[in-house]
Amino acid sequence: MPIVEKSLVEVDRTEKLEIDGIDVSGEWNTFLRSRVQAHLDVRVSDWVKGQPQGETISRCWQCGTCTAGCCMHTDYGLTEFNPRYFIYLAQVGYEEELRKYATTVWRCVSCNKCVERCPKGVKVEEVIHTIGSYLELTGAAPESPADRFDRAYASNLLERGILDEAALFRTYERLEGRKTPARDLMRMGLALLRSGRLHTGPFAHRTRGWKKMGRVLRENLEADERRRRALAVRAAPPNGGRP
Amino acid sequence: MNPILVLGGGPAGLSAAAELAALGAEALLVEREAYLGGNPKRWHYSLLAPDLRPAEEILGPLLGRVEGSPKVERRLSTTLTKSERLEKGFRVTLKTADTVETREVSAVVLATGFDHFDSRRKFEYGYGRYPDVIDFKELEGMIHDDKVVRPSDGRAPKRIAWILCVGSRDIQVGNPWCCRLGCVVSIKQAVEIRQKHPEIDAWVYYMDIRTYGLWEDLYWKSMQEYGVKFIRGRIGQVTLAEGGAQLLATGEDTILSRPTEVPFDMIVLASGMEPGTGTKEAAGLFGLPVGPEGFLTPRLSDMNPVDSGSPGVYFAGAATGPKAIPDAVTEGMGAALRAFQYARE
C-alpha cells in the first residue's frame, strides 16, 4: 500500500497510531485498509435462503424499487439503511462488507411497502430480518452493555425462576469488568434490605417446581447457543478467503 | 429448373435445404466441413437455450429431413471457389481436396454462419495462457459429456465465474455489437452445471443481462431455482492467484463501487459471434456488400431480412448477424421460399 495523504482517504480506512492518547500517524498515513473485496462466498445467501422467511432472497436483481419507497431510507433519511444493498451483499456473498450493517439492518419498521412493490416478488422485509438474524447469530454486532445485562439477567433467572437482585448486580459487574466502591455497595445493600429485596445466598426465594421448568428452558437456550456457535464457526474468515 | 445452391450446412442451411425439398425443388447443399450441423455440431452444444432440450433433439429431425431426401444433394468437405452470373442463376465451381467441378444453379441461399470471437484477442483475460480460462463453446462440450473439470489438473472446479460480452460490445476489438446469445447461453450453462453439480458455485459478471423476450424466464429461474449469482461489472483482467492454483478475477463491482479481486477455479468467457471467414468469402464470390460489422447485409433488413438485393441471392441465419437457432431456422425457410419463387419465375 502506498503512502497516501490522509485527507484523500475515507476516514474508515485510515488506521491511527496513538501514543498516550495522541495520534502520531501524521498527515501521511501508511496504515491504510484495502478497499479491494477479495471474498465472495455463498454461505450467507445459502443460510438466508434456507430459512422459511429468507427463501426469496435469490430472486433480487437490484432494481432498487424497494429502497426507493423505503420510509427508513427515503423519508427518515437513513441512507445507510438500504434494503437493496443488504440483499446484494448477502446474495452475492460479500460477507465482510455486510457485517458492517449488523445493527443498521434492524432499523426496518416492517411497513412492507417494499414487499408490495418488488417486481420480482422478493419478500424484502422478511429477507432483511433474516439477514439481520444471520448477522446476529454469527456475532457480527458488537455486544452492547444492554446485551450483557440481558445475559446476566437471563442466567440469574434461570437459577431459581425468580430474580436475585444482589446476584444479578454481581454478575453484571463481572461481565462489565467494573468494581463499585465498597461504600456505594453498602449503601445499596442497605436500601435493598430495607425494601425487603435482599434475598440472596441462602435466603434467596425459590419458585416451586422450577427444576423441571428451568431444565426445559435451559435445553432450549442451549440448542439456540449451539446453533449460534455452529454459525459463528462458519462465518467468513478474516483474510477474505484469499488463497 | 437447375438446383438451388445452399451454401453452409448449419441450422439455417439445413432448414433451407429441407424446405426446398418440401417445395419439390432440388437443393445442392455445400458444406466445407466433413459434417452437417454447423456450429452447434462442431462444438457439441449440450442442451439448447431456452427450453433446455438436447441439441440432438433439435438438429436431429432437421438433419433427418435433409439426409433422407433424394431431392437434396449433399456435398461435404467442399468449398466454392468461383461464381459467375448467368442470365438466370449462376455457374459455380465446387472444389474438394481432389476434385473440381462446375455446376449451374438457379438461385443461391447463403447460410454461411458465424465464427466465434477468438478470445486470445482479449489478452487481459489470459485465454490461451491460463488453461483454466476457457471459452464457453468449450464448456458446451464439457457439459455435454458431463466432464466439467479444470483443464490444468483435471479436478472438478468448486467456483466458476462467467465473463459476459467477451469480444462483443467492445470497441477495443472492433466489435461494438451485442452477440445476443452470450447471456442466455452462459445462464443456461450455469443452470446445467448447478442441476447436475449443486456443489459447484456459479457467478456471472455482467454489464446488462440481455435475455430478451421470453428468455427472461430462464434468467429468473437461474436465480430462484439454481442460485446462480450475478455481479454487475466487467472484469478488467484475469491473473493467476498466489500459488498458481486459482485464477484471480479483477474488476469493479459497480453496485458496491469497489474494486474486487476474487479467486475462482475456472473462468468461462462468453465469446461473441463474428462474421465467419466463410461468410466473407461468399460475399466476395457473389459481389455482395457487407455492413460495417462485416456481416452480410440484406437490402431491407427491417422488411425482408432474407433478400440480399442482388437477384437470385438470399440470406439465412447468422451470416447476417448474431442469431439464435429458431431465428436461423425461420430464415432458412424464408430464404428457401424466396429462392424457389425466383428460380421458378
Ligand SMILES: Cc1cc2nc3c(=O)[nH]c(=O)nc-3n(C[C@H](O)[C@H](O)[C@H](O)COP(=O)(O)OP(=O)(O)OC[C@H]3O[C@@H](n4cnc5c(N)ncnc54)[C@H](O)[C@@H]3O)c2cc1C
Ligand atoms: C456457445 C454458443 C451456444 C449457443 N447455444 C444456442 C442455444 O442454446 N440456442 C440457440 O437458439 N442458439 C444457440 N447458439 C446460436 C447458434 O449457434 C446459431 O444460431 C446457429 O449456429 C446459426 O446457424 P447458422 O446455420 O446460421 O450458422 P452456423 O451454425 O455458423 O453454420 C454455418 C455453416 O456454414 C458452413 N460454411 C461457412 N462458410 C462456408 C463456405 N464458404 N462454404 C461452405 N460452407 C461454409 C460452416 O462450416 C457451418 O457449418 C449458440 C451459440 C454459441 C456461440
Ligand code: SF4
Ligand atoms: S425491489 Fe425487489 S428486485 Fe428490486 S432491488 Fe428490491 S428486492 Fe431486489
Ligand code: SF4
Ligand atoms: S418493510 Fe422495512 S425495508 Fe421494507 S420499506 Fe418498510 S422499512 Fe423499508
Ligand code: SF4
Ligand atoms: S448477449 Fe449478453 S453477453 Fe452477448 S454481447 Fe449481449 S449482453 Fe453481452
